[in-house]
Amino acid sequence: MHFSPSPPILSQGHDQMEMQANDVEELPRQKIVLLGIGHTNAHVLAQWKMNPNPHANLICISNHTTATYSGMLPAVLAGQKPVSAMEIDLVQLCASANATLLVDDVVGLDREKRELQLADHPPIAFDVLSIGIGSVPETAGIDSKLNHVVTIKPMQTFLQRLERSLHREERESETPLQIVIVGGGAAGIEICCCLPGFIDASSINQRYQITLVNRGDEILSGSSRSVRSRVEKTFRQKGIEVIVGRAVQQIDSESVILDGGESLKADLVILATGATAPPLLKELGLPLCDKGFLLTDQTLRSVASDPIFAVGDTGTIQGEKTHKAGVFAVRQAPILWENIQRLVKGQTLQTYHPQHSFLRLLNTGDGSAIGEWRGISAEGKWLLSLKDRIDSTFVKKYQVPSLTPNKSLEMQCRGCGSKLASIELAAGLADLEIHHDDAAVVDVEQTQIAISTDFFTAPFRDSFLNGRIAAIHAANDLCATGAEPMCAVANVVVPAGPERMQQRYVADILAGGKQEFSLMAPGMRIVGGHTCVGPRAEIGFTVIGKLNGPSFQKANAQAGDALFLTKPLGTGVLMVAHRQAQCQAEWWTELISSMLKHSSELAELARETGVTAATDISGFGLIGHLREILNASNTCAELHTSNIPVLSGALELTKRGFRSSLFDKNFLASRDVDLSGVTEEPTEFPLLFDPQTCGGLLLCIPSRLIEVFQSKCDDAGMAVNRIGTLRPRLDQEPLVSILT
Numbered sequence: 083m084h085f086s087p088s089p090p091i092l093s094q095g096h097d098q099m100e101m102q103a104n105d106v107e108e109l110p111r112q113k114i115v116l117l118g119i120g121h122t123n124a125h126v127l128a129q130w131k132m133n134p135n136p137h138a139n140l141i142c143i144s145n146h147t148t149a150t151y152s153g154m155l156p157a158v159l160a161g162q163k164p165v166s167a168m169e170i171d172l173v174q175l176c177a178s179a180n181a182t183l184l185v186d187d188v189v190g191l192d193r194e195k196r197e198l199q200l201a202d203h204p205p206i207a208f209d210v211l212s213i214g215i216g217s218v219p220e221t222a223g224i225d226s227k228l229n230h231v232v233t234i235k236p237m238q239t240f241l242q243r244l245e246r247s248l249h250r251e252e253r254e255s256e257t258p259l260q261i262v263i264v265g266g267g268a269a270g271i272e273i274c275c276c277l278p279g280f281i282d283a284s285s286i287n288q289r290y291q292i293t294l295v296n297r298g299d300e301i302l303s304g305s306s307r308s309v310r311s312r313v314e315k316t317f318r319q320k321g322i323e324v325i326v327g328r329a330v331q332q333i334d335s336e337s338v339i340l341d342g343g344e345s346l347k348a349d350l351v352i353l354a355t356g357a358t359a360p361p362l363l364k365e366l367g368l369p370l371c372d373k374g375f376l377l378t379d380q381t382l383r384s385v386a387s388d389p390i391f392a393v394g395d396t397g398t399i400q401g402e403k404t405h406k407a408g409v410f411a412v413r414q415a416p417i418l419w420e421n422i423q424r425l426v427k428g429q430t431l432q433t434y435h436p437q438h439s440f441l442r443l444l445n446t447g448d449g450s451a452i453g454e455w456r457g458i459s460a461e462g463k464w465l466l467s468l469k470d471r472i473d474s475t476f477v478k479k480y481q482v483p484s485l486t487p488n489k490s491l492e493m494q495c496r497g498c499g500s501k502l503a504s505i506e507l508a509a510g511l512a513d514l515e516i517h518h519d520d521a522a523v524v525d526v527e528q529t530q531i532a533i534s535t536d537f538f539t540a541p542f543r544d545s546f547l548n549g550r551i552a553a554i555h556a557a558n559d560l561c562a563t564g565a566e567p568m569c570a571v572a573n574v575v576v577p578a579g580p581e582r583m584q585q586r587y588v589a590d591i592l593a594g595g596k597q598e599f600s601l602m603a604p605g606m607r608i609v610g611g612h613t614c615v616g617p618r619a620e621i622g623f624t625v626i627g628k629l630n631g632p633s634f635q636k637a638n639a640q641a642g643d644a645l646f647l648t649k650p651l652g653t654g655v656l657m658v659a660h661r662q663a664q665c666q667a668e669w670w671t672e673l674i675s676s677m678l679k680h681s682s683e684l685a686e687l688a689r690e691t692g693v694t695a696a697t698d699i700s701g702f703g704l705i706g707h708l709r710e711i712l713n714a715s716n717t718c719a720e721l722h723t724s725n726i727p728v729l730s731g732a733l734e735l736t737k738r739g740f741r742s743s744l745f746d747k748n749f750l751a752s753r754d755v756d757l758s759g760v761t762e763e764p765t766e767f768p769l770l771f772d773p774q775t776c777g778g779l780l781l782c783i784p785s786r787l788i789e790v791f792q793s794k795c796d797d798a799g800m801a802v803n804r805i806g807t808l809r810p811r812l813d814q815e816p817l818v819s820i821l822t
């Protein structure tokens with residue numbers, strides 16, 4: 083079949099612009115967006131890693147930070163493989179490919195503007211889009227929201243939901259737990275076979291009975307008679323009952339009701355029913371097939387002729403009868419990669435021809451597998467080994483190995499790690515009478531106004547997120563002064579690039595800042611700003627606040643005060659690791675959520691309590707900022723490292739040798755730290771010098787106020803940690819003593 087060449091999406095030009103030396107950044111000319119990172123789109127990401135288009139950005143939108151490889155799920159369920167064997171870490175994969183990951187839900191598509199609308203993010207413009215959000219199990223008429231009903235999708239959370247349901251249904255009863263699996267396709271069969279391994283590992287002390295219900299007259303329709311016989315024999319050996327030719331019409335809290343009205347007792351129901359179209363597809367306004375999937379031509383491109391591909395389960399090729407299976411999604415992947423590049427260049431697209439036969443391998447959960455190839459079947463351990471080899475090879479292609487820090491990749495850190503070290507700053511300010519608290523406080527017509535400014539190299543690839551983080555980071559200085567935020571002025575350095583990209587870039591940053599400022603204080607706005615084109619994306623906000631009482635000052639701290647820290651440490655080390663694709667998805671999720679926590683409410687609680695001394699932890703790390711308090715108030719401190727909260731992954735990365743580029747200079751302050759109170763250096767020690775972006779507040783609370791403050795925090799549901807105490811400064815006394 084021939085397809086006429088598509089007009090180029092955007093001319094690449096002959097004069098390939100070269101990346102200039104010294105890490106000069108440029109905004110892209112094109113945006114390629116992958117929606118859903120399943121079997122097909124993940125391949126594009128992996129190819130991009132090896133062969134990126136220097137003029138384009140690759141943006142990946144996923145509703146989870148990991149993708150699950152379904153072929154490996156039965157082995158994990160059976161306890162043959164760890165969960166990590168089926169997971170693709172999208173945070174690491176995207177970081178390793180220099181792609182942007184947005185974890186969000188798409189809610190619509192503007193075809194004219196070529197923009198995807200997201201739930202929690204400004205619209206994402208695209209020049210090419212590939213949609214691969216898979217399929218969802220059929221639930222027609224069934225209430226899949228009931229507590230004891232577990233759907234196979236989203237696969238990322240299937241095991242947790244199953245575990246929860248199993249434990250909920252566990253009861254001290256002599257009657258066996260009745261488990262009904264709905265759907266007699268390959269997925270339902272494998273789940274029946276592998277579930278016993280999962281139940282055994284879940285330490286549920288109850289007998290159970292598994293029953294499979296299938297609407298069709300035979301299980302595994304489309305497979306050969308011999309495969310079905312082998313499966314039926316396996317089921318008999320495992321005591322699994324099978325009901326065929328009956329559809330589930332309803333599920334209530336105790337039973338499954340079949341067509342004809344017969345009721346089947348069910349304590350737990352697993353829906354492994356056939357693939358149906360995700361509801362989002364009909365919201366996109368693109369042509370659909372009769373089953374609601376996106377209709378494409380043989381090149382995998384939407385028949386609407388927009389620059390949009392639909393792949394894997396999500397697409398249905400006009401005139402093709404192939405059913406939804408991962409093997410097709412995988413075979414489409416190289417065609418998709420090729421066609422994305424061809425579409426960008428305006429070349430003729432390649433056609434995809436689905437294979438007519440494929441090797442089917444079913445894990446029977448007992449160390450063996452049943453295989454089928456062109457109607458011939460076989461069974462044995464060797465087939466499970468073969469399946470494992472195929473599946474493991476697939477997943478490993480997308481998993482980023484654990485590495486030690488790459489020194490040759492080490493570059494100036496971003497976020498607060500990009501600031502000047504405290505020594506250079508102090509030297510620069512030495513002869514000038516410049517105020518050195520977190521924010522400057524000036525009297526304006528009898529109102530005390532606090533002003534502070536912050537500026538850093540953009541830490542992430544997502545400008546909206548960068549805007550949010552920059553706003554929270556800048557406002558921290560107001561919080562550490564006890565001021566109520568009022569307004570902000572933005573400073574943005576925009577890299578060179580096409581005008582439309584520069585506009586979008588600035589708009590996204592300001593939208594991020596605006597969102598956080600308005601959440602921080604009602605009426606807080608960005609009232610102005612300045613932009614300039616420069617070699618690197620940099621963002622900052624000058625923030626202005628009003629003091630409703632005395633300001634917090636470092637010099638107000640007193641011996642006997644308890645030190646409270648309001649956020650965990652470790653943002654610097656995690657951000658460095660993220661730039662080297664070593665920050666795991668769950669660490670990244672916790673990192674971002676911690677950075678996005680505002681400090682304004684806690685500062686207000688502290689102010690109400692009567693606190694008068696505080697600072698925020700930023701680029702100089704905990705010890706660096708604590709030293710400022712100690713020097714200003716002529717005190718010293720003891721710190722209990724076991725009480726100092728740290729972000730998940732920070733300790734492991736520290737042990738592996740990851741450090742922010744500002745670490746060495748921050749660590750010079752260790753000469754003021756006494757470790758004689760501990761038998762060995764605590765593992766957390768390096769994190770005390772880790773630069774923090776959007777770090778917590780360090781509050782000095784007089785002993786008489788500790789209880790009041792703690793109970794105010796408890797009432798507000800805010801976690802704070804008492805990490806140490808201030809002591810009088812005596813001669814020869816170390817500035818900071820570390821205790822466990």
Ligand SMILES: Cc1cc2nc3c(=O)[nH]c(=O)nc-3n(C[C@H](O)[C@H](O)[C@H](O)COP(=O)(O)OP(=O)(O)OC[C@H]3O[C@@H](n4cnc5c(N)ncnc54)[C@H](O)[C@@H]3O)c2cc1C
Nearest residue numbers: 118120121144145152153215216269394395407408409411
């Ligand atoms: C238990 C089980 C075992 C299976 N075993 C096999 C097998 O051995 N061989 C085989 O060929 N097929 C198998 N299949 C079928 C196979 O899983 C699917 O055909 C295959 O996953 C389709 O790939 P995909 O890329 O289209 O979608 P998926 O692999 O489902 O990927 C879609 C991705 O998009 C994400 N997503 C979904 N909605 C959104 C949204 N709105 N926004 C952003 N992201 C979204 C999802 O989180 C997911 O990561 C199995 C299915 C199951 C349930």
